[in-house]
Amino acid sequence: MRQFPLEMHHVAPGRVVEWRLRSTAAEACGPDDEPGRRASFNQEKHFNVAEESRAADDPVASWIAVTFEVAGRLDEPALAQALLAFVQRHEVLRCAFRRLAGELACEPFDPAELALEAETVGAFETSGALRDFLVERFTRSIDTLSWPLFVMGAVLREDSATVYLAFDHIVCDGMSMPIVVHEVLTAYEALCRGEESGLPSAAPSYLDFADEQRRRYLSIDARDERLDYWKEFIARGGEFFPRFPLDLGVEPDRMYPIVNEASTLLDAAETEVYEKTCLAVGGKPFMGVLAAVAVCLREAGGPGVYRGLMPVSERGREGWGNSVGWFVNTMPIEFDASPGRDFAQVMAGVRAGFNEMISHIDVPFVRAWELLAPEEFAARSWPYPVNFFSYIDMRRCQGAGRHDEWRPSTHVWSARANGACSWFQRDAGGLHMNSLYVDTPAARRTMGDFQEALRLTVQQIARSGGFRRPVALTAPRRPERTPLDAAAGYGR
The missing domain is CATH 3.30.559.10 (Chloramphenicol acetyltransferase-like domain)
Structure with a gap:
């Protein structure tokens, strides 16, 4: 799926x-x-x-x-x-x-x-x-x-x-x-x-x-110690929202039509090897993807320290695993991906950053936003392009054993945006990426280069166990972006 x-x-x-x-x-x-x-x-x-x-x-x-x-x-x-x-x-x-x-x-x-x-x-x-x-x-x-x-x-x-x-x-x-x-x-x-x-x-x-969430967090204020993780993140970066670090060619306070693209990064066999490579250095596959994203952003001109937002499911905490609803908290994550660090070192940073993030998962994102960035909270959209990463292993979902027969697929759409969001999914067919971003000439160039660099990076990790060269600076552009293989046809 x-x-x-x-x-x-x-x-x-x-x-x-x-x-x-x-x-x-x-x-x-x-x-x-x-x-x-x-x-x-x-x-x-x-x-x-x-x-x-x-x-x-x-x-x-x-x-x-x-x-x-x-x-x-x-x-x-x-x-x-x-x-x-x-x-x-x-x-x-x-x-x-x-x-x-x-x-x-x-x-x-x-x-x-x-x-x-x-x-x-x-x-x-x-x-x-x-x-x-x-x-x-x-x-x-x-x-x-x-x-x-x-x-x-x-x-x-x-x-x-x-x-x-x-x-x-x-x-x-x-x-x-x-x-x-x-x-x-x-x-x-x-x-x-x-x-x-x-x-x-x-x-x-x-x-x-x-109801439970409101009882626990409606009465807190900006001095609550449960917001300390957010406050420290803001103090280090200077802003509530971590910026997407590459040029998308957007103007302040303007929304744009979007480009909605998807492609496969690794096939099923490559993804299995990729997982083993991640496990060998003490990480999980999603951590490896996030490490690759951070390195590609850095090589394209971004900072050595990755700062982004990451949605985290709240379903497993109190038995909501089979319930429909909006069980998502969005949290900031930060780790070192500076030049000279190899795959194992960047992965260790991702793992430490993720564990620190999860230990502070309780406060709802919207509540933190309202209390710590009230002027931006009053706006109808995020204030500028925000760095955003999401990963789901669809093989762990309910009914996944019959997905090859049912051939389910998910589709998201938004009329306008002022930045870029990327979702990564792993299923029986491999590792896939879906990105929505602003439809500007700069964004098309930036995201095209980034997506191709990321594809080559994860392939390198699967084949050689780590980062071998500055991919984003030397990656050849494909002559044409291929559509998803037979869409949801699963290899047919």
């Missing part, structure tokens, strides 16, 4: 059916009701940005989508039942968000009040026309300020189907996507056999996670 632009996904044409979520109740709660639940820090900041952008007639837009395959002729009633059971199982998917007395209320509909209505959208004769429809459909339909906060549908053919779901970030994160695939298909297959779905009626709720 890998992440790449929806525009790169080859979905065979067919007849499109969608299932629209409806409530049999007029509203989640009456207009005079007091809020029963509060949104999380992540959700409230996301909603605030959407409100402020709408008021300024400068709306932001983004979505997270997942697609997967069903073999054989689709049983439409069974899939509809599986989709409804999935929505009923996760409380955050049943929520409507609204302002009440200045607070963002997060009010769930009762599961028994929900129903799905099937609608035939139409038949598409070509993959290109279908892909254009899906991109437009997700972009037009996903709206943070409107319920429901996701769309569900399928492309039906005589002998197969492609199922798709697209969500607003306010109800999920990237690690939610494997849960979607596993639960919907597990329930669907059981229903096709005439059995119950095989899943408990309710998962641990993200709303409970949000």
